[in-house]
Amino acid sequence: MTSDTWRIGVLFSRSGVTAATEIAMLNGTLLAIEEINAAGGVLGRPLEPLLRDPLSSPRLYRDMARQLLIEGRTRILFGCYMSSTRKAVLPEVEALRGLLFYPTLYEGFEYSDRCFYTGAAPNQNSLPLASYMMENFGSRFAFVGSNYVFPYESNRVMADLVTQAKGRVVDEVYLPLEDRPADIEKAIARIAKVKPDVVFSTLVGATIPRFYEAYAAAGFDTMTHPIASLTTSEVDLVAMPPSVSAGHIASATFFECLKTPAARRFVTAFKKRFGIHAPVTGCAEAAYNQIHLYAQALKLARTDEPEAIAAQMRGLEFDAPQGRIRVDPDNNHTELWSRVARVNNAGSFEIVWDAGVRVKPDPYFVAPSLDDWSLPGAPVASSTA
Numbered sequence: 001m002t003s004d005t006w007r008i009g010v011l012f013s014r015s016g017v018t019a020a021t022e023i024a025m026l027n028g029t030l031l032a033i034e035e036i037n038a039a040g041g042v043l044g045r046p047l048e049p050l051l052r053d054p055l056s057s058p059r060l061y062r063d064m065a066r067q068l069l070i071e072g073r074t075r076i077l078f079g080c081y082m083s084s085t086r087k088a089v090l091p092e093v094e095a096l097r098g099l100l101f102y103p104t105l106y107e108g109f110e111y112s113d114r115c116f117y118t119g120a121a122p123n124q125n126s127l128p129l130a131s132y133m134m135e136n137f138g139s140r141f142a143f144v145g146s147n148y149v150f151p152y153e154s155n156r157v158m159a160d161l162v163t164q165a166k167g168r169v170v171d172e173v174y175l176p177l178e179d180r181p182a183d184i185e186k187a188i189a190r191i192a193k194v195k196p197d198v199v200f201s202t203l204v205g206a207t208i209p210r211f212y213e214a215y216a217a218a219g220f221d222t223m224t225h226p227i228a229s230l231t232t233s234e235v236d237l238v239a240m241p242p243s244v245s246a247g248h249i250a251s252a253t254f255f256e257c258l259k260t261p262a263a264r265r266f267v268t269a270f271k272k273r274f275g276i277h278a279p280v281t282g283c284a285e286a287a288y289n290q291i292h293l294y295a296q297a298l299k300l301a302r303t304d305e306p307e308a309i310a311a312q313m314r315g316l317e318f319d320a321p322q323g324r325i326r327v328d329p330d331n332n333h334t335e336l337w338s339r340v341a342r343v344n345n346a347g348s349f350e351i352v353w354d355a356g357v358r359v360k361p362d363p364y365f366v367a368p369s370l371d372d373w374s375l376p377g378a379p380v381a382s383s384t385a
């Protein structure tokens with residue numbers, strides 16, 4: 001590239017069902033870009049984001065990725081939330097020899113040498129969540145999810161973990177991404193009928209607060225029967241009152257409530273830039289981290305040729321807000337810090353379990369075991385809780 005900026009494509013939706021989640025991710029991306037540019041850019045050239053809004057539509061993700069790649073504006077893309085959008089973009093990235101940086105927790109069972117996965121793989125979030133829930137609430141699970149690939153596959157992983165512990169999956173319900181009130185009513189009625197110990201939610205987007213509201217209205221006690229999730233985040237907590245959210249549980253690698261100096265610095269900078277009420281989520285932090293990783297790789301490669309960047313990415317480390325992370329050269333996923341948090345009476349997450357060590361990604365779930373060393377019961381690391 002001969003221009004005087006390093007152009008990068010940024011694909012996050014600012015409208016559509018997952019807009020709120022993706023705006024937080026876009027904010028994390030922009031914050032990192034602004035930090036890098038304020039420090040002089042990379043090799044004296046600023047990063048120039050080419051922002052696209054694919055409206056939460058996999059087809060638009062694909063078309064916009066293709067347009068960015070084909071017009072030769074850049075071959076380096078950052079973005080996507082729903083796995084359906086990543087799956088729409090990746091064939092274009094592979095065919096046109098680009099690179100995708102994907103910052104979202106996802107279902108695993110995927111590898112592309114043209115993708116870096118900076119969000120959690122199932123052994124980094126599903127496994128600790130399953131362990132925590134079974135240890136504290138019981139092993140009869142009902143699954144509720146949005147109707148697309150991530151919930152199906154994530155539920156398959158969770159079902160493996162539950163049955164391995166001699167638990168049972170007593171129902172599995174999917175809601176349309178554009179749900180109607182009747183869909184939520186039906187799902188709540190089914191859950192009421194089977195009376196699970198745990199509701200595992202893989203709902204995404206605007207459905208989340210609506211479902212949690214309906215769960216509260218139906219009279220479930222969230223102290224004894226909380227909803228456990230990988231996708232419910234700080235974005236959703238600001239959309240519901242504490243009377244609805246208190247007691248519910250989530251697993252992620254970063255939470256806004258983390259108390260380490262690095263986490264506090266990040267949250268302060270984020271809110272200074274985007275407003276005191278702008279939620280900071282695990283996915284927003286991953287989006288921030290991956291820009292910083294890219295800048296390091298770019299500095300080492302001295303070119304934004306995708307192959308040269310990919311070669312530098314493998315094994316790179318970054319002092320992220322969640323703790324020091326490392327790109328695993330074995331699988332292009334990232335070594336991350338596993339945590340479980342619960343919503344307190346003020347409507348904010350509080351850490352209830354922390355692995356206290358960096359967890360190697362196992363995207364193909366080769367060794368998922370409830371006998372894993374990182375089970376709940378390990379001490380909460382006081383430095384991060």
Ligand code: ACM
Nearest residue numbers: 082083105106150
């Ligand atoms: C997701 O679809 N990976 C949340």
